[in-house]
Amino acid sequence: MSEWEVEIMSEPPEELLPQAVAYFRSHPGFKRLLDGLAEKYCKLGRLGGVVALEDLSHEEQTTLEAFFRRPLPGKQLRFPAGQFGRLLAETRFDGLDPVALLAAWRGGELVTRQERRDCAEQARQMELRQLLAEFPAPTCQAWLQAALDKEPDTRLVQRALVTDRDFARNMAAALRALTNLPERYQRLPVFARNICGDPHGLDMDRGAGKLFLEGLRFLRVRAGGNIGEASALSAVEERNELLYHFKLLRDDLLNFATCFGFAAYAGNGQEISYWRMASEAQAPLNVPLREIARVTALGPCAGPSEFLPERSRYDVFIVENSGVFSALLDEGASFQPLLICLHGQFKLASWALLDRLARSGAVFHYSGDFDPEGLQMAEKLLLRYPDRVRLWHMTEADYWLACPAAPLDEARLQKLASIRTPELSHLAGVIAEKRSAAYQEGILELLAQDIKRPLSASK
Structure with a gap:
């Protein structure tokens, strides 16, 4: 009788387990197959899938052919793991739980991935x-x-x-x-x-x-x-x-906002004098965040010096570019317009300043470049202060007056597709169709005229 043929058992299955482990370990040709079966069980939580072995050695091929009772085609094996229990039952180890055998083979319990x-x-x-x-x-x-x-x-x-x-x-x-x-x-x-x-x-x-x-x-x-x-x-x-x-x-010194024409007040209602002094000297301020954090209210420098907790609405002009800001200051410093420059991006200091202005009664008139980035900045303002922002010379007519001539590449044109606010979506479509940007400098005279005469903060 072959060692793999079924015999009548005289021992219970639990006593056969160490014998089976010892036998399989004494035949190195089983190692890769049993390791593969154990891995399949750990991965799936059951004996399923296929164990694939490549480049079988002569010893592996001889051992496995005896176990399967059939010749193997070549040096490869594709063995359905679910058949292991059936093959085991046809040996003298019939009655053993195949999973228990694999666990003992691995030296302990088989822990599934789950x-x-x-x-x-x-x-x-x-x-x-x-x-x-x-x-x-x-x-x-x-x-x-x-x-x-x-x-x-x-x-x-x-x-x-x-x-x-x-x-x-x-x-x-x-x-x-x-x-x-x-x-x-x-x-x-x-x-x-x-x-x-x-x-x-x-x-x-x-x-x-x-x-x-x-x-x-x-x-x-x-x-x-x-x-x-x-x-x-x-x-x-x-x-x-x-x-x-x-x-x-994070950074309260290098993070600053650029402005002109404001009076600022601290928490006790006391005016912070250097803001007014700068305006009277017709000098812009680069105000670091640490100083803006002191401010609780702002107002026009041209107004009263005493703290007014409930001011009337007043106009604040916001431009994107420092060159435009400086040119407007040259034109209108003596009129003490309320000006803010964003330098092409929003810093935290700018947001902190704008938040305080919004709480103090300001209405923002924003003018940016006619390019994807300028429209994105305008949209950010509209979303943050929906009842406080007025677009300032940012219409299709203003775009053509600014003489669009700077080509926009595909990456920048894609940014225009993200503009969703109704106030800007038409302009975004016009710029996308023209595929050219225009800049604030092209409408500088129009901007300068506005800062010399008050706009209606309520319109």
Whole structure:
């Protein structure tokens, strides 16, 4: 009788298991097949799929042909894993559970991929629950519970739980920061030093910094933050403004706004004198964010010097380019127009200044270049201050007066397709059809005429 033919068993299956393991290990030709079967089980949670072996050795081919009781075609094997139990039942090891045999072959239990995932998930849940117990502040509790519930706005936390080896330490730092948010404006490096012992501990390229920013975003959204407003900003702008919303400043010196003609007031109603002095000297101001943070209200320098908490509406002219700003100042400094220059982009200081102006009664008249970037900036203003912004010489007629001649490549033309606001969509279509940009300098005389005579802030 062949060693693979069925015999009447005199031992129970559990006593056959060590004998079977010893036998298979004594025949090296089985190793790759049994390893492949074990891997299939771990991957699928069952004996399924096909085990593929290439370049069979002479020993493997001889051993496996005896087991299968048939010759193998060439040096390759494609073996359906589900047949292993049937073949085993035709041997003297009939009655053995094939999975138990494979587990013993591997020296322990076979852990399926799903079981590993379940175990890892339990560990992650335990980690979050430990943090819940450690950080009782309501802000932390809300964020951690949302992470436990796998809510959509906690995706970064879910990802960090899987990929960040230092998740517990980084998340704890982020939670300490959320627990101790400042009540007055504070520079981020100073805040990070107090929280982490490292001024760079909450930098945006650090694990703790990324989680902290995500926590702030979660808190702002749950508190009713304007999602549409945030979507109008670039990633850098959104990040800086988010920190600023929670009284944290990344850079309060090099981040500045350029303006002319304003009087500024501090929290006690006291006028901040150098703003008025600059206007009277017909000098523009590059005001750093740290100084704008002191301001609670603004108004026309040409108005009364005393603090007026409820001003009438007044006109503020905003231009995109510094050259246009300077030319307008040359034309109208003696009229003390209220001017702001954005320098081709929105800095946090500009947003901080505009927010204070909007609260103080300002109506914004914005003029930008007739190109994709100029229209995108105009749209950001319209989305953020929908009842405060008036487009200033940004019509189709103004575009033709500015003499469009600068060709636009395909990448820039694609930006025009993103313009959705009704006030700008027609102009965007005209520029796209012409495939040429025009610039503010082409309508400088029209802009200069307007700043010399008051516009109606109510129209």
